[in-house]
Amino acid sequence: MAKQVPGKEEFHGLVAWYETMVEKSSIDLRLNTEVSEGDLLATDEVIIATGVTPRDPQIPGQDGPNVVTYIDVLRHGAPIGDKVAVIGAGGIGFDVSEFLVTQDSPTEDLEAWKAEWGVGDPSETRGGLRPDGAQPEAPTRAVTLLQRKAEKPGRRLGKTTGWIHRATLQMKNVQMVSGVNYERIDAQGVHVSDGANRENLRLIEADAIVLCAGQVPERGLADKLEAQGIACHVIGGADVAAELDAKRAIAQGFEIAIKL
């Protein structure tokens, strides 16, 4: 899903590399196979890497027809209206917002990218900054990005890249609102309030609401195996569901495999 996000095209290369390496290895790959416990009994070691599922934010009205998850948007290309509220400003909320406000990814078009960030020619201006500054493409949708935590949105993004994501959304006029309680969702949008005392009840108007409210480990299979006394190693998101954490997932997979 990450590769659908504008500015994350490099994930295509990573997927292609994994495909190549699996093909060249002795791995018996079985795509689209739902695994049963029986399959696993005949092996010496079982590694469970079943990843994550979206966390249920339990907002009244979230079952409405105007509510979708980030998976519907990024994987299934769900049609989305012009006015969107994104619930959850973690890494995925930022990515989904970028996806929703961007038509063509500037990462794929150098001249568009230079205009987007105001890069000019050092022969014309000092430092190579465009005299007229950054000229971002107009946003394709009006997006409001909401978060529960009363802190600067995107504070937990990468140390050297968080500012880029914040600047991108600001250039696309994404409204970022933090410290809100989600009271309910209805056909008009999301009703929110502020702080512990639930003050300042108001409506964030939206024709579509996208849930990006965190993730929980997908432990269904691991729990079943454990209940039957089958030992397994649980790694990646299935172990700890921290948002953008392929780094931990890959390192954990590697470290398990060198110990077996």
Place this chain on the structure above:
Amino acid sequence: MTSYPLLLSSLDLGFTTLKNRVLMGSMHTNLEERGDWNRVAEFYAARARGGAGLIVTGGMSPNAEGGVFPGAGGLFTDKDIENHQHVTGRVHAEGGKIVMQILHAGRYAYSPDCVAPSAIKSPISPFPPKELDGAGIEKQIADIVTSATRARQAGYDGVEIMGSEGYFLNQFLVTHTNKREDEWGGSPENRMRLPIEVVKRVRQAVGDDFILIYRLSMIDLIPKGQNWEEVVTLAKAVEAAGATIINTGIGWHEARIPTIATSVPRRAFSWVTKKLMGEVSIPIITSNRINTPEVGEEVLSEGCADMISMARPFLADPDFVNKAATGRSSEIAPCIACNQACLDHTFAGKLTTCLVNPQACHETEFDASPAESPKKIAVVGAGPAGLSAALTAAGRGHWLRFLIVLIALAGN
């Protein structure tokens, strides 16, 4: 027949020849500061074995005040020289060449003792720098020269002098950070005096047969940065002062324009380096967001540079060049430019590694050699975690049954 004829062609520097046009760019990994020199040596040796034409070390400080943070590594004592000899020896044993980068951070040094052309605090540092007087500037030059001569004693094939990214030498070049009225400030000529003096005196001290790369900021990406005329004048002066090669630096750290992140297009700045081609007669290297042999070859074939630098791609895959040279490009583990395990770690004071390659900077820590008794292993889930476990296990000769359900191969 190779498919990357330019990339894999040698580069004659007169007194020595590089075996290909691929430079492993400088990365301060925080490994040197850990004191495990076998580990440092193996990190670089693995990249030499993997075919890099020339390796540049992470930035080493010339003195205490110029270190990127207090305690940053450098060649200060005989013991330091001995430690670095270990690194150069191992790289040479693998048939590689390695130069040491000398990085004076100026006002970017994360320390209350930092020094700069003028007492103007950087927006990304809490410490206001002290303005150097004339004698202070002479001391900085002398320390850089000493560092270069020690690098030669340590067995390096050369040095790279860091003149870009808004560090010390770069700070003298522009009025944004240099408000001096003596011979080191004011006119463009005066502002350029320091970098040129540094190159001249380093060359005098190290002799002719020693590689001297000058990393030159070709596009500052800050208001009141250099204009192109100044860049060209500096490049010519640096050549005249004795540089062997000019490398490209893009943007100051405080610039509000991304220069290496994953959303930056591939080879986004090779056009800047190309503008300098033909202005000097020494080789020019281009840098930033080149991460496949195809892109590298394209940059060279379009005449954007004589050589390419790749920094992070050598974390993701030490064998980049060898794989490209033997028809195995599709097996090169790609750097996705996420910064999550490299630059984010460096800036947090942690050891650099790589999201795609957890073995980076841990070459001596992990043993992924073949298993003694192969096992049948089932991995369920083909996201990054499952794929990493399965590929590592398969590489160790385990008999693998690997089962997954979803269509999207790499999970999320």
